[in-house]
Amino acid sequence: MEPLLVKGVTKQYAEHKALDNVSITIPEQSIFGLLGPNGAGKTTLIRIINQIINSDSGEVLVFGEKLKPQHVEIIGYLPEERGLYKKMKVGDQLLYLAQLKGLSRKDALARIKVWLEKFEIKDWWNKKVEDLSKGMAQKVQFISTVLHEPKLIILDEPFSGFDPVNAELITEKILELKANGSTIIFSTHRMETVESLCDHIALINKSKKILEGPKKSVKEQYRSNTFLVEHRGNHFALPSEKYELKKQSVIEDGLFSSTIQAKGDIKGNQLIRDLIDLTEVYSFQEKLPSMADIFISLVKGEGDDALKKHLQEA
Amino acid sequence: MNKVWLIIQREFLIRVRKKSFLIATIIVPLIIPAVIGGLVTIMIKEAESAKADTVMVVDESGVFNLDSTKNTKRFLFVPLQMPLEQAKKVYNETKDFALLYVPKFEVAKPEGFVIYTQENPSIEKIGDLEGLLGDRIRDLKLQEYKIDKEILKNLKTNVSLKQINLSKTGEEKSGNAGILYVLGFVLGILIYIFVLVYGIQIMQGVIDEKTSKVVEVIVSSVKPFQLMLGKILGIAAVGVLQFLIWIVLITFLSSGVLAYFGLKMPQKQAMEQVTKKMQQNEDVKQAMDQQNVKINEILGHIGEIPFTKIAFVFVFFFVGGYLLYGALFAAVGSAVESMQESQQFQFPITMPLLIGYFGLFMFILRDPHGTVSFWLSIIPFTSPVAMVGRIAFDVPNWQLALSMILLIAGFILTTWIAGRIYRVGILMTGTKVNWKVMAKWFMMRE
Numbered sequence: 001m002e003p004l005l006v007k008g009v010t011k012q013y014a015e016h017k018a019l020d021n022v023s024i025t026i027p028e029q030s031i032f033g034l035l036g037p038n039g040a041g042k043t044t045l046i047r048i049i050n051q052i053i054n055s056d057s058g059e060v061l062v063f064g065e066k067l068k069p070q071h072v073e074i075i076g077y078l079p080e081e082r083g084l085y086k087k088m089k090v091g092d093q094l095l096y097l098a099q100l101k102g103l104s105r106k107d108a109l110a111r112i113k114v115w116l117e118k119f120e121i122k123d124w125w126n127k128k129v130e131d132l133s134k135g136m137a138q139k140v141q142f143i144s145t146v147l148h149e150p151k152l153i154i155l156d157e158p159f160s161g162f163d164p165v166n167a168e169l170i171t172e173k174i175l176e177l178k179a180n181g182s183t184i185i186f187s188t189h190r191m192e193t194v195e196s197l198c199d200h201i202a203l204i205n206k207s208k209k210i211l212e213g214p215k216k217s218v219k220e221q222y223r224s225n226t227f228l229v230e231h232r233g234n235h236f237a238l239p240s241e242k243y244e245l246k247k248q249s250v251i252e253d254g255l256f257s258s259t260i261q262a263k264g265d266i267k268g269n270q271l272i273r274d275l276i277d278l279t280e281v282y283s284f285q286e287k288l289p290s291m292a293d294i295f296i297s298l299v300k301g302e303g304d305d306a307l308k309k310h311l312q313e314a
Numbered sequence: 315m316n317k318v319w320l321i322i323q324r325e326f327l328i329r330v331r332k333k334s335f336l337i338a339t340i341i342v343p344l345i346i347p348a349v350i351g352g353l354v355t356i357m358i359k360e361a362e363s364a365k366a367d368t369v370m371v372v373d374e375s376g377v378f379n380l381d382s383t384k385n386t387k388r389f390l391f392v393p394l395q396m397p398l399e400q401a402k403k404v405y406n407e408t409k410d411f412a413l414l415y416v417p418k419f420e421v422a423k424p425e426g427f428v429i430y431t432q433e434n435p436s437i438e439k440i441g442d443l444e445g446l447l448g449d450r451i452r453d454l455k456l457q458e459y460k461i462d463k464e465i466l467k468n469l470k471t472n473v474s475l476k477q478i479n480l481s482k483t484g485e486e487k488s489g490n491a492g493i494l495y496v497l498g499f500v501l502g503i504l505i506y507i508f509v510l511v512y513g514i515q516i517m518q519g520v521i522d523e524k525t526s527k528v529v530e531v532i533v534s535s536v537k538p539f540q541l542m543l544g545k546i547l548g549i550a551a552v553g554v555l556q557f558l559i560w561i562v563l564i565t566f567l568s569s570g571v572l573a574y575f576g577l578k579m580p581q582k583q584a585m586e587q588v589t590k591k592m593q594q595n596e597d598v599k600q601a602m603d604q605q606n607v608k609i610n611e612i613l614g615h616i617g618e619i620p621f622t623k624i625a626f627v628f629v630f631f632f633v634g635g636y637l638l639y640g641a642l643f644a645a646v647g648s649a650v651e652s653m654q655e656s657q658q659f660q661f662p663i664t665m666p667l668l669i670g671y672f673g674l675f676m677f678i679l680r681d682p683h684g685t686v687s688f689w690l691s692i693i694p695f696t697s698p699v700a701m702v703g704r705i706a707f708d709v710p711n712w713q714l715a716l717s718m719i720l721l722i723a724g725f726i727l728t729t730w731i732a733g734r735i736y737r738v739g740i741l742m743t744g745t746k747v748n749w750k751v752m753a754k755w756f757m758m759r760e
Binding site: 014047050051052053054056069072075077079081082083084085086087088096097099100101141144 | 317320321324328522523526527528529530531532533534535536537538741754758759
């Protein structure tokens with residue numbers, strides 16, 4: 001049963017349509033990247049899933065059930081705009097937020113202890129949030145998001161405000177949560193995060209979903225049969241009916257880098273075979289589109305052909 | 315509901331644990347007995363240390379004969395037989411209080427009296443001197459009109475109306491407008507201040523949650539309406555607690571202070587004084603007896619005021635008025651991003667409360683059963699202040715019931731309206747808010 005199924009959700013505000021018939025399927029135990037430029041409608045979708053606002057039409061199913069108030073207890077939400085009660089002590093704050101998520105006081109206390117130990121911040125219990133640094137407060141907020149062991153965790157830009165060391169720590173915890181059976185939705189602009197962590201993605205642009213699927217197959221989809229070759233000596237001519245030389249640059253004296261696109265159904269192996277007779281090959285790899293490339297070209301509103309062109313030239 | 319309870323607890327505890335709460339809760343009850351104590355001390359000191367002032371008199375008219383035989387508690391008179399200019403010089407060499415100059419004058423048109431002083435004299439003292447001269451001139455006039463002083467004394471008659479409210483059932487209740495006036499006044503103002511102070515606390519709380527962004531996390535766990543309700547009720551609990559502590563402490567401390575001065579109760583003190591005087595002066599015995607009766611009557615009136623009913627009505631309108639306005643304050647708080655920005659909305663929403671407050675002075679305390687008073691105490695927005703101010707004046711039960719039902723309906727209405735604005739407002743940042751925008755939020759679908 002999918003942790004989250006969004007079916008044809010539409011949300012209309014007075015001036016504009018925030019979401020237009022958006023459907024997304026989030027598979028179990030995945031790390032799902034919800035991508036899109038600012039103002040695309042991601043936050044609106046996240047707020048609908050969190051029952052902060054309601055959709056105009058369409059439905060959201062959580063583990064097969066229509067969204068209902070009890071679901072807040074199995075969802076953890078870290079909003080992009082972080083915030084805690086400034087005058088409240090860390091311990092009291094976590095206790096309060098956990099109880100609002102339906103934990104008993106006793107369970108909450110026990111779990112807070114475990115998490116404070118995990119982050120090695122046991123002595124923060126009596127500190128007021130206003131006395132913490134931004135990064136410290138972020139840690140507390142992250143703990144508050146996962147304390148009730150939610151099956152579905154929604155993280156909006158989870159790494160903003162963290163230094164590399166703490167970002168690594170958080171990544172570790174996220175993978176741990178995934179291993180323990182949670183499903184994680186990332187809303188982010190940071191493509192390196194998507195590349196390294198997400199296994200599924202969906203791209204929302206101008207209120208519409210324009211791309212969805214496992215990251216691997218999305219990349220496959222935008223494969224352009226283009227290869228990157230490093231070679232010594234550039235005095236060769238590939239048969240132009242089979243290949244097109246897109247770009248060539250000098251790496252150092254006598255060492256060149258060429259971007260070559262194979263035409264028709266010619267595979268990489270054939271290109272290597274052809275090249276070996278012509279030049280001294282140093283390295284060979286298929287040039288796969290990066291998530292950033294796909295993101296930028298799709299959001300710029302170019303069609304598939306234009307996208308491929310962009311990707312080849314990149 | 316369980317979650318609303320959690321929110322109420324948090325809102326209550328964070329405020330009650332604050333030092334400022336502790337200080338306000340303890341200081342205020344200390345101030346009132348301290349003021350009473352201070353005033354009594356000053357009065358006693360004043361009475362003990364009051365020395366008579368010396369007044370030099372240049373009396374050209376020769377009718378006042380202000381010499382040592384006319385000395386009063388306040389003034390010692392020293393007649394000077396010399397022209398004014400010379401007297402001024404004499405006066406200036408002394409440290410006496412004043413030099414009084416009485417020119418020749420016609421009794422019918424007493425003019426030209428002058429008082430020379432070295433410092434600015436108090437109005438009170440001048441008034442006393444004026445009274446003294448006035449009395450003397452009156453006597454002169456009486457002589458002129460050939461009226462005997464004794465006859466005049468007998469002509470002066472004191473009439474005191476005993477107030478009795480005749481109810482429809484024929485039951486007699488004596489009343490005393492003065493006591494009811496004070497009671498209505500104090501209770502009405504208490505409600506006004508309470509609603510305003512705690513309403514602003516609600517608003518501040520909402521603004522804090524909005525600007526610190528914590529609200530998004532909270533509303534992912536509870537409904538915005540639950541959060542608003544929890545906040546309003548939590549702060550109400552703080553207010554009620556503070557109020558109860560004040561009542562207990564003020565009663566306790568005030569009676570303590572009064573006891574220290576041996577005054578247990580103002581009425582009792584008055585009676586004791588009266589008894590003392592009676593022993594000193596048999597002549598005034600009759601008058602004092604009358605006064606005694608009067609004091610007993612006042613005490614009787616106080617006893618007859620239905621305090622239980624008033625207390626119940628007060629608590630009801632206290633809470634009801636707070637809830638009605640509290641919701642509006644919450645809505646304003648959700649719409650704005652700072653206290654400053656809230657100013658423009660604060661005035662319009664507290665306007666009806668202010669009308670109730672002015673209505674209390676202008677209509678209710680003067681004419682508790684007039685048309686305006688009636689409507690002010692029935693309409694939910696003004697009724698918390700107006701009805702509480704009016705209740706001491708024996709409001710018919712049907713009016714009270716109507717007012718209470720309308721107040722309940724009123725706060726359900728404002729809470730509903732506020733809830734609709736609040737749910738949108740708390741998540742909106744960076745929008746310039748005006749009444750139109752708020753109306754749009756109100757109309758927005760769930």
